Amino acid sequence: MGEHIIKLPDVGEGVAEAELVEWHVKIGDIVREDTVLAAVMTDKATVEIPSPVDGEILWLGAEIGDTVAIGSPIVRLKVADDGNVKAGKEAEPATGAEPPARLPSPKPEAASPRKPARPAEIPAKPASSSSAPKTVTRSSASGAPRPEGEKPLASPAVRLRAKEAGVDLRQVAGTGPAGRIGHEDLEAFLARGPQAARGPGLARDDTVEDIKLVGLRRKIAEKMTLSKSRIPHITYVEEIDVTALEELRAALNKEKRVAKGGAERPKLTLLPFLMRAMVKAIADQPQLNSLFDDEAGIIHQHGGIHIGIAAQTPSGLVVPVVKHAEARDVWDCAAEVARLAEAAKSGTATRDELSGSTITITSLGAMGGIATTPVINHPEVAIIGVNKMMMRPVWDGTQFIPRKMMNLSSSFDHRVIDGWDAAVFIQRIKALLETPALIFVD
Structure with a gap:
């Protein structure tokens, strides 16, 4: 051995x-x-x-x-x-x-x-545990059984049981050798808790759980802190009539057309159309497709348009990147978005697929609300936020008619992008989405 x-x-x-x-x-x-x-x-x-x-x-x-x-x-x-x-x-x-x-x-x-x-080898919980409270942190009647700073002795199984019950083992008296805490000591401590903590009905809960930020959640916190502390945001919200776009999208999805290579064309969502509209708008205002090195005072204006798509995963928010959107049509954009979304959700996305964006789209889908204030993906200078789509009555000059409406809530780095330029950019995207045939015109 x-x-x-x-x-x-x-x-x-x-x-x-x-x-x-x-x-x-x-x-x-x-x-x-x-x-x-x-x-x-x-x-x-x-x-x-x-x-x-x-x-x-x-x-x-x-x-x-x-x-x-x-x-x-x-x-x-x-x-x-x-x-x-x-x-x-x-x-x-x-x-x-x-x-x-x-x-x-x-x-x-x-x-x-x-x-x-x-x-199978994890020790089973005692039968009496089903009646014990799940979040109880109490000291015994005689006070702390050991001096301050002394570490209690207990097996991993006892520590796990104590953690699940919310018990500080420093407050539990052990009857084993050298004061070692056994299952019976822990269960006896829980049994001494007040009946109100175990009984039905309303009861006070004074427990505090300390949760350490680790992994992806910690990185998200660091990224958001960096963005909000360094970038003075300006948010611009505009209403978009997507009735014609939704009709076109539905018609295109009904066609079982075959893409290059023999594969069936992917289902189109709103995002590919928005991506193509952004590409056309950036052609008129290339400064929107930039990264700002605020320490060096240099704006890196990119020719290639690499669109980050903020995606929620079981682990947290990640931003897979569709590289060179300027060279993709709507079906190619749709296929790449679907591929990257699946990789992000399964945790198989590579570092290259999760980095290199020059501008970002964020969308909460049906949960998108009426308006949001998106946080810019540092060091980019713009982020386009998609709000939920809903049917609204719209006055056409003579009567109210039902139209599918959606807001875009977009944020810009005010050090680099003036409010007027932000408005021009969003108005250009609005015109393209409201007249979607223009998206296909070179």
Whole structure:
């Protein structure tokens, strides 16, 4: 028997470190070769770390949200052979590589598994747990059972049960050796809670849950903070009559036309038409298709139009990019949007597919509201926001007639784009969407 240390491998893309966003295992799990141990994030791409050997998890070297340098030890395994650690030197690799610092003692609380390798081996909760409150944080009647700063002793299963019940284990007296807290100690502590916390009806809830921002959510927070702190936004809202556009879109979708290569043309949504309208409007105002380096005071005006499409995924907001929209027709735009949306939702989008935009579209679909104030995707200078479409009565000079209406709520970097230029840009897009035949005219 021996031990095998797994280090964070080079995940590519020239990065020197990555953020740990998920553990798939916990201490004590038996894993096989190629079992996924953890997931790390670089930029907005998530990379899974597999095990190179069979073994039992002895130690996990980081917590969720930690930034880990490439080459740092992250997992220690007990293996059937000699492993890669020299006997008598717990953390010194046998490969002759520079030995890492001595590994700290195992920390059960460092693991926060969502996909345990052996779910059947997780200790079952006691039957009495069904009647216990889920969010109770109370001290025992005799006060804190241990001095301030002393770490309570408990098994990973007890810690998991305490976490689910919202209990601070520092307040629980243990009856085991050296004050170790067992399941019976935890259940006895929960049973002493006030009846009001467990009974039906209204009850006060004074619990506070601390949630650490990690992974994609942390990156979104950083990006939005950067944008709002540096860019003075101006938002312009305009109403668009999309009745004719929707009629054209429905007619085109009824045609089962075949695209180049023999594949059936994709279904058209509003976005491809908006993208083509933006391409035509940018041809008249190329300064809208720019990135502003505010530190150097330089505007990088791009010829290629790379449109970011803000997309909501189970992990959070990402912005896949349709490259060179100026060279795509509406069907090509539709196919690329569909492909990128699927890659974003499945988490398979590459770093290149999630970067390089020069202007962005954001849409909440049917949840789009009447008006929004979109946040610019720094360092771009403009973002086009699509609000929900609805039937409204519109006065035509003699009577009210039903028309399909939609607002565009768009934000601009006021350091680079004046209000007049923003209005001209949106009015040009409005004219193209309201007379959609013009979108197809070169």
